Amino acid sequence: xxxxxxxxxxxxxxxxxxxxxxxxxxxxxxxxxxxxxxxxxxxxxxxxxxxxxxxxxxxxxxxxxxxxxxxxxxxxxxxxxxxxxxxxxxxxxxxxxxxxxxxxxxxxxxxxxxxxxxxxxxxxxxxxxxxxxxxxxxxxxxxxxxxxxxxxxxxxxxxxxxxxxxxxxxxxxxxxxxxxxxxxxxxxxxxxxxxxxxxxxxxxxxxxxxxxxxxxxxxxxxxxxxxxxxxxxxxxxxxxxxxxxxxxxxxxxxxxxxxxxxxxxxxxxxxxxxxxxxxxxxxxxx
Numbered sequence: 001x002x003x004x005x006x007x008x009x010x011x012x013x014x015x016x017x018x019x020x021x022x023x024x025x026x027x028x029x030x031x032x033x034x035x036x037x038x039x040x041x042x043x044x045x046x047x048x049x050x051x052x053x054x055x056x057x058x059x060x061x062x063x064x065x066x067x068x069x070x071x072x073x074x075x076x077x078x079x080x081x082x083x084x085x086x087x088x089x090x091x092x093x094x095x096x097x098x099x100x101x102x103x104x105x106x107x108x109x110x111x112x113x114x115x116x117x118x119x120x121x122x123x124x125x126x127x128x129x130x131x132x133x134x135x136x137x138x139x140x141x142x143x144x145x146x147x148x149x150x151x152x153x154x155x156x157x158x159x160x161x162x163x164x165x166x167x168x169x170x171x172x173x174x175x176x177x178x179x180x181x182x183x184x185x186x187x188x189x190x191x192x193x194x195x196x197x198x199x200x201x202x203x204x205x206x207x208x209x210x211x212x213x214x215x216x217x218x219x220x221x222x223x224x225x226x227x228x229x230x231x232x233x234x235x236x237x238x239x240x241x242x243x244x245x246x247x248x249x250x251x252x253x254x255x256x257x258x259x260x261x262x263x264x265x266x267x268x269x270x271x272x273x274x275x276x277x278x279x280x281x282x283x284x285x286x
Contacts, residue, residue, distance in 0.1 A: 008178045008259060009098050009134065009154050011066055012040030014250065014283055016276060017182050017262035020044035020069075022269060024054050028061040030273050037276055038285030041066040043182065043262040045159075047073035047104060050081035052089065059093040066095075070157055070182065070262065071102035071139045074122040083129030090135075099131060100157050102139025115210075116144055123152045137180065141165075141214040143172055150177035155259075158182070160205055162236050163252035165218055170257030180260040181253050184238045185246050187265070187275050191231075194240030197266045199228040202237070238266070247282030 016039050023031075023042055034042070042058060048069060055067050072082055082099070089097040101122060103115040119138060126136060138149035140156040146169050149156040155178030158169055166181050173179060184201060186194040205211045206227050215225055215233070224233040239249035253261045265275045280286045 007134065008176070009137070010040075011068070011098070011180070011260045012038070013254060013260060014285060015039055015041035015043055015066075015068070015180075015260060015262040016272075017043040017045060017070060017264035018272075019046040020048040020054060021046065022272075023058060025269070026058075031058060031061045031065065033273050034276060035062050035065040037280040038283075039263075039276060039280075040064070041068055041098075041260070041262070043068045043070040043100070043157075043180075045070045047071070047076055050077035050085060052082070052085035055085075055089050055097060056092060059089070059096050064096075066098065068098035068137070068157075068180075068262075069100040070159065071100040073104040074101055074118060075104055079122050079125035080129060083126060083131050086131050086135070097135070098154075099126075099136040100139065101126075101136060102157075116148060119145065119148060120152070123148075137178060140169070141210060142217075146172045150174060154178040156180070157262075160184075160202075160211060160237055161214070162218060163249075163256040165214070166253045166256040166258050178260070179258050180262060181258050182262045182264055183250055183253060184264045184266055185250070185275070185279075186238060186240045187243065187246060187267070187278060189241055191235075191240065194238065195231060195234045198234045198238030198240075201266050202229055202234070203227065243278050243282050247279055250279075250283065 058067055086099050134154045136153045137155055137157045138153045140146040140149040141158055146156055150173035158181040161181050186197045188194050212225055220233050224230040239246045250261055265272055267275055
C-alpha cells in the first residue's frame with residue numbers, strides 16, 4: 001500500500017492532546033462537542049499498546065474528528081501488531097487516523113539502542129507492513145530525528161517545546177513536512193496556581209535526558225531545569241493567563257511554522273470541554 005497524494009495530513013489548526021485513557025470514558029456528547037468547537041483531532045499520548053482498540057469508538061462517536069497517537073512507543077509496541085491496528089482503523093474509518101511513533105525515554109528502557117537506528121528499523125518494518133509514509137509521524141526533538149521524520153514520515157510531532165523550537169524544526173524539516181508541536185495550557189490568571197500545575201506535570205520530564213538536552217539547546221540553563229523548574233522555564237512551556245493570553249501563545253507556534261498544534265489542557269476531565277470551549281473563539285475555531 002502506498003500513499004497516492006503526498007499531501008500533508010489535514011488536521012486543522014488545533015487539536016486536543018491527552019493520555020489515551022483520558023479519552024476512553026468521554027461520552028459521545030463530549031466528543032461531539034469537541035468536534036463542533038472546531039478542534040479537528042485528538043492526540044492520544046501515554047504509550048498505548050499495539051492493539052489500538054480504543055481508537056475505533058472515538059471515531060464511531062464522531063463524524064470528521066481524527067485521532068493521532070502521540071505516541072506509540074517503538075520499544076513496547078511491535079510494528080506488526082501496530083500495523084494491523086492501523087489497517088483495521090483505516091478500513092473502517094478511511095483517512096481519520098494518523099499513526100505517531102517515537103522512542104520514548106532512555107531511563108525507562110533496559111536495552112536502549114541509538115534512537116535514530118531504532119526508529120529507522122521500525123519505519124522499515126512499517127514500510128514492509130504497508131503503513132503509508134504520509135499517514136505516520138515521528139516524535140522528534142533533535143536535528144537528526146527531525147530530519148528522519150521528514151524523510152521517512154509525514155513529519156514531526158515535537159512534545160514539550162516552545163515556539164522557538166517550532167521555528168528551528170521548520171527550518172530543519174523544510175516547508176513540505178508536517179509539523180505538530182504539543183503545548184500545555186492552564187487557563188487561569190493566577191500565575192502561581194498555573195506554575196504549580198505545570199511543575200506537577202513536568203516533574204517527570206525534568207529527569208529525562210532527551211528533554212533536558214533539548215531544553216538546553218533552546219537556551220535554558222541548568223538552574224532553569226533544576227527541579228522544580230524556574231518560573232522562566234515553566235512559563236515558556238505552560239501557557240497561562242486570560243483566554244486571549246493563552247490563545248496568543250498557542251498561535252505563536254503557528255506563526256513559527258506549525259501546521260497544527262495539539263493543546264494539552266492541564267485540568268480535570270470534567271473541565272476539559274469547558275476550557276476548550278473558552279479557547280475556541282480566541283483561537284479562531286468558531
